[in-house]
Amino acid sequence: MSGHEMQGHSTDHTSVAEGHAHPTPKLYIQIAGILAVITLIEVFVLYLPDIGLEWFRPLLVPIFIILSIVKFFMVVGWYMHLRFDDPMFVRMFGFALLIALTVVTAFIALFHGVYLGL
Amino acid sequence: MATAVSGHGQVREPAHGEGHGGGHDEGHGEEHYASMGVDTVKLLMWTFIASECLLFGTLIAAFVAYLNRAHQLAGLGLEGMWKGPMPHEVYDIPYTSVSAFVLLLSSLTMVLGLAAAQSNQQRQLRIWLVATALLGLVFLGGQFFEFTTFKTHENVWFDTNQFGATFFLLTGFHGAHVTVGVVWLLSLWMLSLRRGIPPSKSRLVEIAGLYWHFVDVVWIVIFTVVYLAPTALLF
Numbered sequence: 138m139s140g141h142e143m144q145g146h147s148t149d150h151t152s153v154a155e156g157h158a159h160p161t162p163k164l165y166i167q168i169a170g171i172l173a174v175i176t177l178i179e180v181f182v183l184y185l186p187d188i189g190l191e192w193f194r195p196l197l198v199p200i201f202i203i204l205s206i207v208k209f210f211m212v213v214g215w216y217m218h219l220r221f222d223d224p225m226f227v228r229m230f231g232f233a234l235l236i237a238l239t240v241v242t243a244f245i246a247l248f249h250g251v252y253l254g255l
Numbered sequence: 256m257a258t259a260v261s262g263h264g265q266v267r268e269p270a271h272g273e274g275h276g277g278g279h280d281e282g283h284g285e286e287h288y289a290s291m292g293v294d295t296v297k298l299l300m301w302t303f304i305a306s307e308c309l310l311f312g313t314l315i316a317a318f319v320a321y322l323n324r325a326h327q328l329a330g331l332g333l334e335g336m337w338k339g340p341m342p343h344e345v346y347d348i349p350y351t352s353v354s355a356f357v358l359l360l361s362s363l364t365m366v367l368g369l370a371a372a373q374s375n376q377q378r379q380l381r382i383w384l385v386a387t388a389l390l391g392l393v394f395l396g397g398q399f400f401e402f403t404t405f406k407t408h409e410n411v412w413f414d415t416n417q418f419g420a421t422f423f424l425l426t427g428f429h430g431a432h433v434t435v436g437v438v439w440l441l442s443l444w445m446l447s448l449r450r451g452i453p454p455s456k457s458r459l460v461e462i463a464g465l466y467w468h469f470v471d472v473v474w475i476v477i478f479t480v481v482y483l484a485p486t487a488l489l490f
Contacts (some may be wrong), residue, residue, distance in 0.1 A: 160444075162370050169363040173356060180352045183483060197487035205479040209472055216366045217468045223293045226301045233305030237312025244316040248324065 160215050169237050175204050295316035300462050304469050313474050314425040315480055322485055323339075339415040342422070342485040345405055354397045355478045358433075362471040365440075365464045371455035380460070381436060381447050387467065388440040391433050398430045407453040422481065432470050439463050 160168075179201060186194040214220040219227055291298075325341055368383030402423070405411040411419045443463055446452060450457060 156443065160366075162367055165366045165370070166364060169359060172359050172362075176352060176355055179479070179483060180348060183348060183486060194487065201479045201483045201487070205475050208475045212362060212468055212472050212475065216362050216471075217465055222297070225291065225293050226297065227460050229298075229301050229305050230308070234309040237308045237315075240309075240312045241316045241319055244320045248320045 160218075165215070168211055172208055172211060175208050179204050265418070294458075294461060296458060300465050304465065307469060307473075311425075311428070314421075314428060315476065318421040318425055318481055321421045322488070323481075325485070325489060326416065331469070339411055339419065340409055341482075341489050342418055343489040345409040345411055346482055346486055347401075350397070350401070351482050354394055354401075354476060356421065357390050357394050357397070358471050358474050361387045361394070362468050364390060365467045369457065369460050369464050370451050372460040373454050375454050377447060377451050380452060381444055384440050384444040384447065384460075388437050390446065391437040391440065395430060395433055395437070396425065398433075400428075407418060422473060425477065425481060429470070429473055431432075432473070436463075436467050436470050439466065 182193070182197060182200055186197070213230070219230065322342075362384040364383045368380055368387060371377075371379035371383055395423075404420075413420055413423050440463060443452070443460060446459070
């Protein structure tokens with residue numbers, strides 16, 4: 138992304154080849170704000186069971202997973218520019234991520250199978 | 256000036272800021288395109304990041320394996336069989352949340368540094384590079400304090416129990432990556448001080464940024480899997 142693009146001008150730079158607008162510093166700051174708010178929400182919900190909302194406890198881990206996935210893809214998509222970059226990078230990163238997730242899932246199934254009924 | 260074929264079969268000409276120099280490449284930091292039409296330096300960085308996914312995936316899997324065993328013991332009321340404290344007994348979540356904020360903030364300063372490099376704002380570039388490195392150092396200081404607290408006050412270390420082994424291995428590896436990132440950023444800062452980093456070489460900042468953001472992304476996962484999930488499960 139060139140400096141001209143940062144100022145909103147269109148160039149034939151490869152990073153805009155797909156016709157997407159690129160993030161501006163303002164958008165980067167907005168994304169940081171959203172990431173900070175999500176982190177605050179994570180910490181806040183963690184303490185909900187301690188203030189009498191015990192029924193909330195089983196929901197904690199699924200909520201953490203969803204929120205961290207949102208944060209993960211916001212950083213990868215915007216800050217690492219994967220949304221605007223060559224699809225080859227997306228495939229390469231996605232494939233490695235898939236293998237890593239498979240390893241973690243396999244370990245959960247292997248060591249936690251009794252609880253999951255596996 | 257090289258012409259490359261894009262990943263979509265279109266012939267692309269390097270735009271301004273890439274490979275210019277009157278018929279010869281000026282050197283490092285500019286984009287170099289392979290026959291596939293992708294920037295080879297970025298391809299190399301993404302390949303490295305992909306391999307890092309596998310490394311951290313394995314370390315996280317080891318922690319998950321431990322966590323499930325601790326969860327089983329806690330579920331059976333057998334925490335007493337466990338040598339040393341459990342994670343939720345030693346974690347300070349508000350403190351770690353501040354560390355997470357610091358690293359998220361460093362990702363913002365990093366990407367603002369890249370924007371400054373691409374728009375040839377040398378002073379801002381230097382400010383953002385130093386800010387990012389300093390935030391990285393703050394994170395490392397926080398991690399050092401956490402490690403020493405665990406060791407001296409909570410008596411948790413590598414050889415205490417499975418928690419100690421997997422926790423310190425995973426977060427220690429991450430801390431080592433942050434350290435490498437800080438050195439990298441300070442090197443770029445010194446380069447910008449001595450010779451400047453013109454827009455044609457902003458790729459140097461972009462590649463360092465990819466690494467730094469990946470370190471941040473890994474922390475997002477660690478914060479959830481290593482800190483929040485055990486605290487929720489092992490109350």
